[in-house]
Amino acid sequence: xxxxxxxxxxxxxxxxxxxxxxxxxxxxxxxxxxxxxxxxxxxxxxxxxxxxxxxxxxxxxxxxxxxxxxxxxxxxxxxxxxxxxxxxxxxxxxxxxxxxxxxxxxxxxxxxxxxxxxxxxxxxxxxxxxxxxxxxxxxxxxxxxxxxxxxxxxxxxx
Ligand code: HEM
Numbered sequence: 148x149x150x151x152x153x154x155x156x157x158x159x160x161x162x163x164x165x166x167x168x169x170x171x172x173x174x175x176x177x178x179x180x181x182x183x184x185x186x187x188x189x190x191x192x193x194x195x196x197x198x199x200x201x202x203x204x205x206x207x208x209x210x211x212x213x214x215x216x217x218x219x220x221x222x223x224x225x226x227x228x229x230x231x232x233x234x235x236x237x238x239x240x241x242x243x244x245x246x247x248x249x250x251x252x253x254x255x256x257x258x259x260x261x262x263x264x265x266x267x268x269x270x271x272x273x274x275x276x277x278x279x280x281x282x283x284x285x286x287x288x289x290x291x292x293x294x295x296x297x298x299x300x301x302x303x304x305x
Contacts, residue, residue, distance in 0.1 A: 149213070153209055153210050153214050153215075154210065154215070156206055158298075158300075159300070160202065160203050160206060163199050163203070164200060164203050164284060165284070165285075165288075167195060167196045168196065169281070170192075171192050171193060171277060172274060172277040172281060175270040176270075176274055178270045179270035179271050179274060183267060183270070184264060184267065185264040185265075185266075185267075185269040185270065189269070190260075193256055196277075197252050197253060197256050200248065200249045200252050203245075204245060207242065211242055215237070217233065217234060217237045217238065218238055221234045221239065222238065225238065225239060232294055232295055233294070236289065237295070244284075244286060245283070245284065245287055248279075248280040248281075251276050251279045251283070252276055252277075254276065255272055255273050255277070258272045259272040259273040259276075
């Protein structure tokens with residue numbers, strides 16, 4: 148029951164992660180290219196993006212340590228999990244890649260705040276972080292066409 152609920156939340160929340168990353172990333176690219184200066188609304192957008200990632204990481208950790216049968220098998224022996232594609236993905240590659248994306252998001256957010264708001268520099272700093280994070284996120288999502296792929300949408304009966 149806990150597993151089904153967390154998996155459902157984690158599955159749908161992936162879209163909040165993807166959409167906020169793309170929207171805030173597009174805003175950074177556009178504002179940087181047109182020489183805009185950083186505003187309070189940009190700071191609020193960046194905070195929303197980092198918080199959405201943090202929430203997804205928290206759901207993932209709850210799955211990983213308390214609810215997921217696959218993660219439980221992988222955690223028993225990461226060495227053995229490495230030789231099984233699905234266990235390797237959900238037990239090692241997916242969590243590490245997503246944690247790295249979240250760490251980069253935080254670092255770029257801190258970096259963006261440590262510069263002059265009246266310039267376009269904060270957009271460049273946050274934008275670089277977003278670019279790195281989206282690559283890691285898109286590579287670590289279990290897209291349906293992969294051997295260990297999962298559905299794009301998850302419903303209670305799945
Ligand atoms: C940006 C962050 C993340 C995104 C976008 C993401 C996305 C996803 C997606 C789409 C699934 C498949 C859901 C389904 O079957 O419908 C999944 C499964 C899973 N994720 Fe994440 N995830 C993220 C972070 C994490 C983190 C940080 C961890 C662990 C520390 C984690 C652990 C897991 C586990 C264990 C599963 C498989 C659960 C199971 O099938 O029992 N995720 N994730």
